[in-house]
Amino acid sequence: MSIKVAIVEDDKSLLDAIAFELEEQGYEVTKDVDGESGVETIKNTKPDIILLDIIMPRMDGFEVLETLKKNEALQDIPVIILSNLGHDADVKKGIELGAKAYFIKASIDIEEMDDKIKEILEKNDSKKE
Amino acid sequence: MRTVLLILGSLTLLFVVAGASQLFAGPAPNSCLPNSIFLLAGSFVVLLLIIFFCQYHLSIDDESLSELMETNEILERKLEQSEKEKQSFATLPLEDPSPVLRIDKQGKILFANNASLSLLWNWKKYIGEEVPKHIKEKIIHILEKGKNDEIETKVRGRILSFKVTPIVDEGYLNLYGRDVTKEKEVDEMKSEFVSLASHQLRTPLTGIQWYAQLLAKKKTGDLNKTQEGFIDEILGNVKRMVKLVEDLLNVSKMERGEKFVLNRQETDILSIVREVISNHRREAEKNNVTITTSPWCGESCLFRVDKEKIVQAFDNIIDNAIIYSQDGGKIEILCHNKNDSIDFFIKDYGIGIPQKQQVLVFDRFYRADNAKQKHPSGTGLGLYLAKAIIEKHGGKIGFISDEGKGTTFYVFLPKDGKNNKAKIKTGFLKKPGS
Structure with missing residues (x-):
């Protein structure tokens, strides 16, 4: 069974690029361009992992994280923040809110995405055990 | 004047005593002294001489006195003025x-x-x-x-x-x-602007990079050699741009007083440097420059460092060594592992740094004249950031350079980030080319 990834990213161009790469790698992908619809999709599809942007319309990434962590059914889904916002305070806030990793989009190669996702999922599984 | 008055006074007294004794006691027998009338007359003449002498000299003393008084007045006025000034200066702070x-x-x-x-x-x-x-x-x-x-x-x-x-x-x-409230506000605004602009720049750069990477991986079909080369050029330029934005963001952070918050983790420092070198091999080849790295000190050296920042520092130093090497040049990278610290030496045989400009090399935005000529698009931020990063880790960075012959940069890093007393083995610090 393929791994389900929810991508919440307001930049359509970047969203399509990651989705293309991950689908190529065999992931099942959902795409959302704002936080609010992202939360809805996550509630409906219960993905294995979430790739989350921070600066988005309607509901930003931090608010999405807070919403997810309050929801018992969703709080254990690992979240990777993918943002170009790279202040130390932002990274700290993201991790404190429960994200498993925080990557600067511009500093990551698209082919690394697959490895990063698998690494986080493995860590998450070993913790559960 | 006193001596003259004393002599004349003594003479008068002599004449008066002699005259008076003769007048009352009568002249002494066989005395050779003139009679009393003459003696008294003599004393009168001498007295007149004294008065004349005194008058003459007293008239000179009057002039001196008035001069003296005038000088005194001037001095008093000056003193008063100086006192006033002193009081006025005292109130300055x-x-x-x-x-x-x-x-x-x-x-x-x-x-x-x-x-x-x-x-x-x-x-x-x-x-x-x-x-x-x-x-x-x-x-x-x-x-x-x-x-x-x-x-x-x-x-x-x-x-x-x-x-x-x-x-x-x-x-x-x-x-x-x-x-400095206003200055701080302006600085803050400037940094915020740089930060915002950099963030906004990152997003389109990410898009270019990711799509070029998808093309390069032939996800959309095969590419011919020329197309592959072009995609490589796009990726190379995007990487440069991303690095520039990173540097700007870091400078902006430092200016906002955020400095560097180090995310220290136990990391193999040698593997970090190896990784940086490996990332630069392609660029070195393009510039017809060879990098030699020997002898490495041991299998691994675990240091508590911020990997990302250390990569950035070495990235900047090695990048410079490649850019400023001559065509066909070589770069030697060595290290000395001491138990509690490590020294790295990055030696190139490139254009070097002009002697007079060496003190400015670590200044923000500074670029040496020959560096600007060889590589006009540099920013002058690389070494500034490298220094800040190394020093934040408790380390030291320096160089020796000969214009036209090359430069050797040295980096000292303490294991725990606390010891900043650099003791560098200087054996490798011979002038490049010597």
């Missing part, structure tokens, strides 16, 4: 619109001018009392060091920056304050 304070080695306020009153009010302190603890600790430290320094403090929403001058011999410090 008092009337200074900026805060001026003098604090002794116990932290006691010895002097505070009018402009310092709001600060004292804020501290709830009077002259003669001790400054607040956090200020006291800082200034005592400055007095111990004996070097001018600066401290900042906030008063009712304003930011005051004090230049602190320790007067070690007297055991006190003078503090000259300046309201």
Whole structure:
């Protein structure tokens, strides 16, 4: 069974690029361009992992994280923040809110995405055990 | 004049005594002295001489006296003027619109001018009392060091920056304050702008990079050699742009006083440097430059460092070594592993740094003249950031260089980030080309 990834990213161009790469790698992908619809999709599809942007319309990434962590059914889904916002305070806030990793989009190669996702999922599984 | 008067006076006395004795006792038998009338007349003449002499000289003394009095008046006026000036200068720090304070080695306020009153009010302190603890600790430290320094403090929403001058011999410090609130606001706005602009730049760059990477991986079909080359060029340029934005963001962070928050983790420092070198091999090949790395010291060296930042520092140093190497040149990278620290040497045989410009090399945005000619698009931020990163890790960075022959950069890193007493084996620090 393929791994389900929810991508919440307001930049359509970047969203399509990651989705293309991950689908190529065999992931099942959902795409959302704002936080609010992202939360809805996550509630409906219960993905294995979430790739989350921070600066988005309607509901930003931090608010999405807070919403997810309050929801018992969703709080254990690992979240990777993918943002170009790279202040130390932002990274700290993201991790404190429960994200498993925080990557600067511009500093990551698209082919690394697959490895990063698998690494986080493995860590998450070993913790559960 | 006194001697003349004494002689004349003695003569008069002699004449009067002799004359008077002859007049009352009669002339002595066989005396050779003239009779009393002549003696008294003589004494009268000498007396006249005295009066004449005195009058003559007294008239000169009058002139001198008036001159003297005039000089005295001038002196008195000058003295008065100087006293006034002294008093006026003494009020200079008092009337200074900026805060001026003098604090002794116990932290006691010895002097505070009018402009310092709001600060004292804020501290709830009077002259003669001790400054607040956090200020006291800082200034005592400055007095111990004996070097001018600066401290900042906030008063009712304003930011005051004090230049602190320790007067070690007297055991006190003078503090000259300046309201820097406006400057800080402007700096903050500038940094925020750079930060925002950099963030906005990152997003389209990410898009270009990711799509070029998808093409390069032939996800959309095969590419011919020329197309592959073009995609490589796009990716190379995007990487440069991303790095520039990173550098700008880091400088902006440092200016906002965020400095570097190091995310230290136990990491193999050698593998970090190896990784940086490996990432630069392609660029080195393109520039027809070879990189040799031997002998490496051991399999691994675990250091507590911020990997991302250390990569950035070495990235900048090695990048420079490649860019400023001559065509067909070589770069040697060596290290000396000591138990509690490690030294790296990055030696190139490139254009070198002109002697007179060497002191400025680590300055922000500074670029040596020959560097600008060889590589016009550099930013002058690379070494500035490398230095900040290495020093934040408790390390040291330096170089020796000969224009036209090359440069050797050395980096010293302590294992725990605490020991900043660099002891570098200088064997490798021979002038490049020698």
